[in-house]
Amino acid sequence: MNKIIFFFAIATLTSLPLKAQEKINWISLEKAVELQKKTPKKILIDMYTVWCGPCKMLDKNTFANESVANYINAHYYAVKFNAEGNEVLTFKGKRYENPNYDPQKAKRRNSAHQLARVLGVRAFPTLVFLNENSDLVAPIKGYQSPKQLEVYLKLFKGEEYKKINSKEDFTKYNDAFEYEFIE
Numbered sequence: 001m002n003k004i005i006f007f008f009a010i011a012t013l014t015s016l017p018l019k020a021q022e023k024i025n026w027i028s029l030e031k032a033v034e035l036q037k038k039t040p041k042k043i044l045i046d047m048y049t050v051w052c053g054p055c056k057m058l059d060k061n062t063f064a065n066e067s068v069a070n071y072i073n074a075h076y077y078a079v080k081f082n083a084e085g086n087e088v089l090t091f092k093g094k095r096y097e098n099p100n101y102d103p104q105k106a107k108r109r110n111s112a113h114q115l116a117r118v119l120g121v122r123a124f125p126t127l128v129f130l131n132e133n134s135d136l137v138a139p140i141k142g143y144q145s146p147k148q149l150e151v152y153l154k155l156f157k158g159e160e161y162k163k164i165n166s167k168e169d170f171t172k173y174n175d176a177f178e179y180e181f182i183e
Contacts, residue, residue: 023064024068024073026078026079026080027078029081029089029091032077033092036132036133040132041132042077042129042137043079043129044077044127044130045129046080048080048082049124050082050106052125054142055124058125058143058144061146062144065146066182067146068149068150068181075157076157081115081116082113083113083116084101084110085098085101086103096113096115096118097114098111098112098114120139125142126140127139137156137161140152145183150180151174151177
């Protein structure tokens with residue numbers, strides 16, 4: 001009887017479609033910078049907080065989207081960073097921490113991490129794009145649906161963003177944009 005159950009379980013599991021790339025491969029910022037040296041790619045940092053509702057929606061609705069996850073995994077190093085956490089890290093030769101972090105506030109509003117401040121993060125969530133040299137390209141604040149995020153992912157992937165010098169330039173880019181992600 002156990003053999004029958006075992007074979008049924010194996011048959012069921014092997015018949016399910018495999019979606020190897022539907023989850024984003026999150027890594028640390030230090031690891032992303034290290035990987036850039038061997039294989040240059042831009043970095044996408046999800047600056048979130050534990051208390052932020054839109055941050056949770058971004059995880060559930062956008063980062064769990066197969067099109068988004070596949071695109072990010074293929075073209076970016078993805079970093080998830082608690083902008084009010086107590087992580088200590090070195091970035092571009094400087095040490096960053098959260099000296100005013102209060103462990104008693106670990107699950108609610110806390111002080112801002114030094115890295116979040118340096119990268120211009122003032123709202124949550126904020127998606128921070130860094131170029132292949134780990135220099136700031138742009139922080140994009142607020143919740144982004146898969147289609148909204150697609151615009152930025154594709155804009156910042158190459159060098160296209162360097163042609164955007166005004167709100168009007170971005171509006172033209174956005175109006176001509178052809179969406180491909182499936183929601």
